[in-house]
Amino acid sequence: MxxxxxxxxxxxxxxxxxxxxxxxxxxxxxxxxxxxRVRVNEFRAVNVLLDELPAIEPSAAxxxxxxxxxxxxxxxQSWWAWFAPSPRVVLAAAMLLLAMVWLxxxxxxxxxxxxxxxxxINQNMPVLENYDVISDFAPLSELPPPVQADDASDxxxxxxx
Amino acid sequence: MLDVKAGDEQSFTLLLHRYRRPLINFLYRMVRNxxxxxxxxxxxxxxxxxxxxxxxxxxxxxxxLFRIATNLALNSVRDNRYQRMEISLDAPVTVDxxxxxxxxxxxxxxxxxxxxxxxxxxRRKMIRHAIDKLPEKQRAxxxxxxxxxxxxxxxxxxxxCSESALKSLLFRAYETLRVELAPLVAQQAxx
Numbered sequence: 001m002x003x004x005x006x007x008x009x010x011x012x013x014x015x016x017x018x019x020x021x022x023x024x025x026x027x028x029x030x031x032x033x034x035x036x037r038v039r040v041n042e043f044r045a046v047n048v049l050l051d052e053l054p055a056i057e058p059s060a061a062x063x064x065x066x067x068x069x070x071x072x073x074x075x076x077q078s079w080w081a082w083f084a085p086s087p088r089v090v091l092a093a094a095m096l097l098l099a100m101v102w103l104x105x106x107x108x109x110x111x112x113x114x115x116x117x118x119x120x121i122n123q124n125m126p127v128l129e130n131y132d133v134i135s136d137f138a139p140l141s142e143l144p145p146p147v148q149a150d151d152a153s154d155x156x157x158x159x160x161x
Numbered sequence: 162m163l164d165v166k167a168g169d170e171q172s173f174t175l176l177l178h179r180y181r182r183p184l185i186n187f188l189y190r191m192v193r194n195x196x197x198x199x200x201x202x203x204x205x206x207x208x209x210x211x212x213x214x215x216x217x218x219x220x221x222x223x224x225x226l227f228r229i230a231t232n233l234a235l236n237s238v239r240d241n242r243y244q245r246m247e248i249s250l251d252a253p254v255t256v257d258x259x260x261x262x263x264x265x266x267x268x269x270x271x272x273x274x275x276x277x278x279x280x281x282x283x284r285r286k287m288i289r290h291a292i293d294k295l296p297e298k299q300r301a302x303x304x305x306x307x308x309x310x311x312x313x314x315x316x317x318x319x320x321x322c323s324e325s326a327l328k329s330l331l332f333r334a335y336e337t338l339r340v341e342l343a344p345l346v347a348q349q350a351x352x
Contacts, residue, residue, distance in 0.1 A: 052284060
């Protein structure tokens with residue numbers, strides 16, 4: 001193993017994170033390479049020095065502030081929650097259904113037509129038919145508009161003059 | 162996290178208690194300010210809480226958690242970079258406190274062996290500065306590797322790079338630290 005190939009593995013070796021085969025290969029290299037042995041020792045020294053930095057503890061206020069922030073978070077409703085019926089909606093729907101059933105059970109009563117009514121309709125039927133024909137009669141729409149009453153009085157006065 | 166997804170609020174509290182300390186420490190080492198680190202940690206947990214219903218366990222929870230944290234921290238570091246340049250050079254002489262906040266030099270009452278305390282503090286300051294000088298992505302990689310003890314696969318997912326690229330990144334970072342901390346490294350290697 002060359003020194004350049006070894007570089008990436010030095011840290012893993014120092015940490016003890018290499019695979020067994022890689023570790024053995026590294027140790028074989030270290031027996032013949034003084035420069036890499038020095039490098040390994042120095043990396044170990046750096047590792048030990050980094051341990052000298054003490055850790056800090058969370059402040060007493062951290063938990064209190066965190067709890068307050070979580071409590072202030074809005075409750076997230078899922079999309080499906082929209083379909084979940086609320087008690088008030090269920091009650092209103094039940095009342096509406098009952099009312100419809102009650103109205104339906106009463107039935108709709110309508111008086112049948114009497115014979116006199118039928119005769120009357122039959123008598124008026126030609127008038128209704130004529131009205132339908134005249135209302136849709138195209139030539140009538142081409143006639144000039146009817147003369148206004150004021151115009152008619154003006155015309156009669158002119159004639160007298 | 163699956164219990165949280167199912168609406169179990171108690172499980173979220175458990176998650177919070179389990180991960181708040183490592184998360185705050187990671188963020189603190191990224192942004193070098195305790196208050197800001199706690200604010201960012203709160204933001205991370207709130208995002209987790211908001212996304213709980215959409216959570217898909219395709220990756221480890223820690224990967225997801227630290228990915229959110231890393232993105233927030235990197236954004237914060239970039240936002241702060243220009244603010245730091247504006248710090249007045251006329252500020253009173255102070256020493257960095259352990260928590261990174263500026264504090265007046267007054268250690269005589271608390272530390273009988275002040276000389277040893279100052280030596281230790283100088284060492285820690287040197288180490289902190291060496292880490293701070295790393296490019297942001299290298300710093301995140303070192304912190305996740307060294308202090309969170311995540312494996313290469315997880316870190317590469319968090320930093321969105323290949324495992325091979327991560328190994329190169331970590332190697333370059335440790336090389337820089339080795340050079341920056343050369344006096345301490347030599348001292349340590351002799352022991």
